[in-house]
Amino acid sequence: MLTMPVVSESSPSPDARTRLARAAVEAFATRGFHGTTTRDISTAAGMSPAALYVHHRSKEELLFELSRVGHLRVLEMVRESVAGSDDPVEQLGILVEDFVRDHAVVHTGARVINYELAALSEEHLAEIVAIRHEIDLVVRDVIDRGVAAGVFHTPDAHMTALAVLSLGIDVARWFRDEGRWTPDQVAVHYRLLALRMAGSVA
Amino acid sequence: MLTMPVVSESSPSPDARTRLARAAVEAFATRGFHGTTTRDISTAAGMSPAALYVHHRSKEELLFELSRVGHLRVLEMVRESVAGSDDPVEQLGILVEDFVRDHAVVHTGARVINYELAALSEEHLAEIVAIRHEIDLVVRDVIDRGVAAGVFHTPDAHMTALAVLSLGIDVARWFRDEGRWTPDQVAVHYRLLALRMAGSVA
DNA sequence: GTCTATATAAGGATAGAC
């Protein structure tokens, strides 16, 4: 399903594509797409500037692949989050917990995914926007069903769904590994916040 | 108090500094600091590339001035928001409404302020971080006093304060002028969301 | 698939005239 190797192992030097992907995520998250040079990336990946172009057509295409894989991962995650239950309260709770924990744990990657969209070409952006829309739909559906079932109470389910996602996305902006809280602590607290936002009676 | 003219009039061509500031905000918000050239800015301001340097030492210093003025404006705003009442519920409600409305109305400027911090020099960033800390303190204080007064209920006042601010900041990311909601609609709904997050009994 | 070398372009900033 994925065309790129999953970036998660660490010890023995991984293949070139993976090293490039990791270096690019780190650099894009720190200095932004335009603030990052192809030399930054290739050097951090332990190769010459030219080697990057063996694996990617351009810097933009590299960003797109990172973004595409990252978004598909999140979409799959939120779908799994709601698959374990039929209760909207439980579903929203798990979804927010998973979403927030993920954005805290991989905050570097999440920053690239959420804040470098403007650097994508029109065509590539459209593809990403489509995936983001699917993610939105999952959240909106849970809240809509909760309202219909009378377990959620909100004057605007659509805006509340947006706000819940928004709250989770922004975790990628402020979360720091050296910070006050662990990803789990944030995830658990945000679960409560989201249920309150949705007007859960529980 | 402000060293720059307030950027809000429109009809007769404003002075050079103001035109540069407006052009820079627009460009930084759209393409980011590193994606914007000094030519982009000066041309949009109706002058030559060299003219920019009569008014600003560098591109970075221009960003810093925009950021500084913008942050001070927000700090003053939130302090005024809480100044009109002693009731934490009312204070948090007004604060969130004002903060969110502002981030929706001037979402272009707010985007620059919140998402281009990494482009600042170490010294300039420190100055901005100090102002942001003051803003944080205002929100934290309101929630702390609400908890102490028994009108708010949250297992972690600090994290809840962060989340409320976070929710408001992220409005700058997703809000669109052509979108579904007006700034007022978002502000009013978010007031409710924030009070629920704080566990307001009202 | 990786390297060295380089083409080609663009960007930040300055000099000096008006």
Add this chain to the structure above:
DNA sequence: GTCTATCCTTATATAGAC
């Protein structure tokens, strides 16, 4: 305070050897 002209550096991407 604004302009034209330009210096100097850096950047993306490619050519061609190994």
